[in-house]
Amino acid sequence: MSAASCLLTEDQFLCSICQDVFTDPVAIPCGHNFCKTCITKHWNVNVPYQCPNCNKLFYTRPELQVNILISEMAAQFRQSAQHKASSSSSEQQAAKPGEVPCDVCTGTKLKALKSCLVCLDSYCETHMEPHLTRLGLKRHQLIDSVENLEGRMCTKHDKLLELFCKTDQMCVCMLCTVLDHKNHDVVPLKEEYEGKKTELGKTEAEIQQMIQKRRLKIQEIKHSVELSEEDAGREISDGVQIFTALKKSVERSQAELINTIKEKQRKTEKQAEGFIKELEQEISELKKRSTEVVQLSHSEDHLHLLQIFRTLNTAPPTKNWTGVRVSPPSYEGTVRRAVNQLEETLSKQMKNLFEAELKRVQKSAVDVTLDPDSANPWLILSDDGKQVKTGDVKKNLPNNPKRFDRCVCVLAKQSFSSGRFYYEVQVKEKTKWDLGVVRESINRKGKITLTPQKGCWTIWLRNENEYKAWADPPVLLSLKSQPEKVGVFVDYEESLVSFYDVKSAALIYSFTGCCFTEKLYPFFSPHPNDGGKNSAPLIISPVNHTE
Known part of the structure; x- marks a missing residue:
């Protein structure tokens, strides 16, 4: 028996309910063991009967029989543990420097306990x-x-300091309460000790919370730096590709662009490193204070705790990091601004630049057809679903929930909720039109406001040459030429909607920072034909990729 029990650990002899060595251990049908008294009390309170370890249910209360073998092994283990504890306590050591010696020992002073x-x-x-x-x-x-x-001892009355004056926040003896601290709020030392110990526990919890917040802030800052590095890498890659196409005439500008982006990144990293260093320093100070607080909170020395409580109860001075952020530098338009600086000398190459950009977005071309169920009754759609114009007669159509009843517009059948997509629309010979994308829940009844706040990202033409982007407020667009074909590009993840003049390969306008939370549908409005002046249709054209 002894040899077998030596192979077992203390945890195997502990009841999981009382966390002590088994007393009258019993085994229940699932195989787990408990003290007979513990499992009996547990089932007296908890019905139905369930194993506290594996939660197995028993529909009838199992009969309990003491496991004699485990009982004997537990008893032997308890006896062995007590013997070891007794042997350990008898091993006394001489007091070392810095340790408290026994005041009674003669000769070799043993360590006082x-x-x-x-x-x-x-x-x-x-x-x-x-x-x-x-x-x-x-x-x-x-x-x-x-x-x-x-x-x-009280230095004034030579009596034991066993009371605490809450009025003067100091330890006092019994005579002090009668003389110097009469009518003060005085409590036993132990009572104040318990109160202060509770406060220390709260202080420790607050310090740990502060440490955790700063660790999370470090993670947040590091994540921001990672995102910034990704943005910087992507922007550098695009910049290198564009400026390489411009050959030797813009090599110096290419280098300046890269250096600018890298400098922004270096500043971001330097700022982040400063914050991280400061946070780690605060964490180090807080850990040090935490250790001191924990040690003090475990002390049974009432006077020592109360005498230094005031210095440890408050956390060391720290910075409020709530509003601190490391914002990745914005690279929006960096390449475009660099190219604009060279506009006087590189006007011929500018077309090549936008052609390259258009070529990239044209790779995201999708097949788009018009949805007759959403078309306003005044609209005429071609059989292939590629053309729409406004007729002179209102059709008698069912007023289903998808149909626009007042605005002369129509949506595509296709919807998009991720990735990138691109399509082109011919607007040649028209004097008025609206184009863009809208979210699925757009209002289709009554008057419609085509603003981003309403889930619409569109541009329009009025009076033959008045172009605007339906932002809030609308943005007047200055175009060098009237587009005959408009390309519409959407990057759902990047929250971007861009419009291009396909023929001149020029960017017309971009909506950035869009709030996409639903499916997006291509949107078309040919507007009334205006007595024949605006009778030309909007035509969804096949995309001819730039060679």
Whole structure:
């Protein structure tokens, strides 16, 4: 039996309910063991009957029989543990420098284990024994061994400091309460000790919370730097590709662009490194204070705790990091601004630049057809669903929820909720039109406001040459030529909607920072034919990729 039990660990002899060595262990049908009293009390309270370990249900209360083998092994384990504890306690050590020596030992001073607040002496294990066995001495208060027990006496009255004056926030003796601290709010030292210990626990929790917040802030800053690095890499790659196409005439500008982007990134990293260094310093200080608070909170020395409580109860000075952010630098338009600076000398190459950009977005071309179920009754759609114009007669069509009843517009059948897509629309010979994308939940009844706030990202033509982007407020567009074919490009993840003049390969306008939360549908409005002046149709054209 002894040899077998030596192979088992303490956890195998512990009841999971009382967390102590088994007493009258019983096994229930699922195989788990508990003290007979523990599982009986558990089932008296909890119905239906369930195993506290694996939660297996028993529809009838199992009969409990003491497992004799486990009971004997637990008893032997308990006896072995007690023997080891007894043997360990008998091994006394001589007091080392810095340790409290026994005041009673003669010759070699052994290490003191406890100090008596009544006798004002410290005792090793042997000389502490009378305080544990004699009735009169057992009433004395023992604490972990400390030096300078005389410091626990009132210097004025030579009495034990056993009370705390809350009025003057100091430890006092019994005579102090009658003389110097009469009518003050005085409580037993232990009562104030417990209160302060509770406050220390709260302080420790607050410090740990502050540490956790700063660790999360470090993660947030590092993540921001990673995103910034990705943006910088992507922007550098695009910049290199564009400026390489411009050959030697723009090599110097290419280098300047890269240096500008890298400098922004370096500044971002430097700022982040400064924040991280400052946060890590605060964490180091907080950890140090946390260790001191934990050590103090475990002290049984009432006076020591109260004397230094005020210095440790407050966290060291720290910075409020709530509003601190490392914002990745904006690269929006960086390449375009660099090219604009060279406009006087590179006007011929500018067309090549936009042609390259248009070529890239044309790779996202999709097939788009018009949805007759959404078309306003005044509209005429071609059989192939590629053309729409406004007729002179209103059709008698069912007013289904998808149909626009007042605005002469129509949506595509296709919707998009991720990725990129591109399509082209011929607007040649028209004097009025609206084009763009709208979210699925756009209002289709009554008057419609085509603004981003209403889920619409569109541009329009009025009076033959008045072009505007339906932003809030609308943006007047200055175009060098009237587009005959408009390309519409959407990047759902990048929250971007861009419009291009396909023939001149020029960017007309871009909506950035769009709020996409639903499916997006291509939107078309040919407007009334205006007595024939605006009778030409809008035509969804096949995309001819630039060679």
